[in-house]
Amino acid sequence: MEQPEMKKPVVIFGIGEMAGVFARGFLRLGHPVYPITRETGIDQLASQLPEPAAVLVAVAEGDLAHALEQLPPTWAGGICLLQNELLPQDWESITDPTVISVWFEKKPGMDYKVIIPSPVFGPRARLLADALQAINIPSKLLGDREELLFELVLKNLYILTSNIAGLQVGGTVGQLWERHRELVRDITAEVITLQERLSGARFDHQRLLEAMHEAFEGDPEHKCMGRSAPARLARALEQADGLDLDLPVLRAIASR
Numbered sequence: 001m002e003q004p005e006m007k008k009p010v011v012i013f014g015i016g017e018m019a020g021v022f023a024r025g026f027l028r029l030g031h032p033v034y035p036i037t038r039e040t041g042i043d044q045l046a047s048q049l050p051e052p053a054a055v056l057v058a059v060a061e062g063d064l065a066h067a068l069e070q071l072p073p074t075w076a077g078g079i080c081l082l083q084n085e086l087l088p089q090d091w092e093s094i095t096d097p098t099v100i101s102v103w104f105e106k107k108p109g110m111d112y113k114v115i116i117p118s119p120v121f122g123p124r125a126r127l128l129a130d131a132l133q134a135i136n137i138p139s140k141l142l143g144d145r146e147e148l149l150f151e152l153v154l155k156n157l158y159i160l161t162s163n164i165a166g167l168q169v170g171g172t173v174g175q176l177w178e179r180h181r182e183l184v185r186d187i188t189a190e191v192i193t194l195q196e197r198l199s200g201a202r203f204d205h206q207r208l209l210e211a212m213h214e215a216f217e218g219d220p221e222h223k224c225m226g227r228s229a230p231a232r233l234a235r236a237l238e239q240a241d242g243l244d245l246d247l248p249v250l251r252a253i254a255s256r
Contacts, residue, residue, distance in 0.1 A: 007031045011045070011052045011075070013067055014059035017106040018082060022056055025131030046072040054098070054124045056080045068093055080124050084159055085232070086152050087199050088145075098122025099148055101155045103215065104137055105222070114138060115218040121148040153195045153203060154211050160191045161212065163232045166225025168253050174220025177213060188212070190247040194236060197243045 009032040012019050023033045031053055036042060055075045059067045061083045068091070071079065080098040081091060091097050100120040106112045114137055120128050121142035129139040142148050162173050164187055169180050176184060192205055216222075233254055240247045 008051065008053035009034050009049055011036060011049060011055045013055065013057045013071070014063070016058060016060075017108060018102065019056065019058035021104070021106050021112050021135070021137070022058065022082075022128075022131060025133075025135045025137070026054075028134035029127075029131055031131075042070055043072060046074055050074050052078055054078045054080050054127055056082070056128075058082055061085050064090060078124060080122070080128060085156055085235075087156075087195075088149065089198065096123060098124040098128060099152070100125075100128050100139070101148075101151045103155070103218070105219075112137065113219065115222070116215050119148070119151040121145065149199060149201060150203065150208075153192075153199065154208055154215075156195055157188060157191050157208055158212050158215050160232055160236060161187050162216075162222070162224040163226065163229035164191075164236070164250060164253055166223070167229050167233060168256065169224070171224055172220060173216040173222045173224055176224055177216050177220075185209075186249045187253075190249050191236070194240055194243075194245060194247065197245055198239060 007030045010026045011034050012023060013036040015035045015037060026033050034045065034049060036045065052075065055071065055078045057064065057067050057079060064081070064083050076094060077096070079094050080100065082100050082102050086099065098120065099122055100118055103116045103118045104112045104114045117138040117140045118132065119140050119142050121144070125141050129141055132139045142151065161184060162176065165176050165180065165183055169176065169183065188209055189205070192203060192208060196202055233250065237247065237250060237254060
């Protein structure tokens, strides 16, 4: 009897909650999964796995630059990124990564919770989409980098608006939209301005606002303010300072 062909392995850099979800999907598809931890010799692993099906970089936002510096050139074509607060400037050292904007939540001791389908673009987009589909998480394949940039800015808008507003009013995203619409509009205006300056692109503000509202409706009970909210606000103001950009609403919230 003919043996089935072994599928190429997938390397995952950073083994946290989100990485665990993707690992389940890859394993369901039949791909062996190799984790990179602090004890892993990356060069040795690369010599054993010179052409993996994908290299999913699932480290925290603040660790991304250092992680990319450690990856060997032979893996460059298969790199996949899933971080929040991601823009093209964050992967300048990588020629053509696959990027997914993750719209499902995973917390310790709980299974994942889908908000809306996760958009993905790049050479390994189909593999990521198939892995998520294998565990019943919806995604959508994007047509080009312009669509990807919009989706990344949308996710940044959702996170920054809900987190920063949450510092002032708390509650859930559903309550935020229903009870504090003026605050939402004031914050989104400044966040979009920041994102446009960071990315060097212009966006349809109303389209972004409507898409963010759709995400709010995907999980209206999602809490606005996580433990990362103060750091996200501080990082946004630091970026604004570097661009000589005045964001009075964000600065007023920070001052409180």
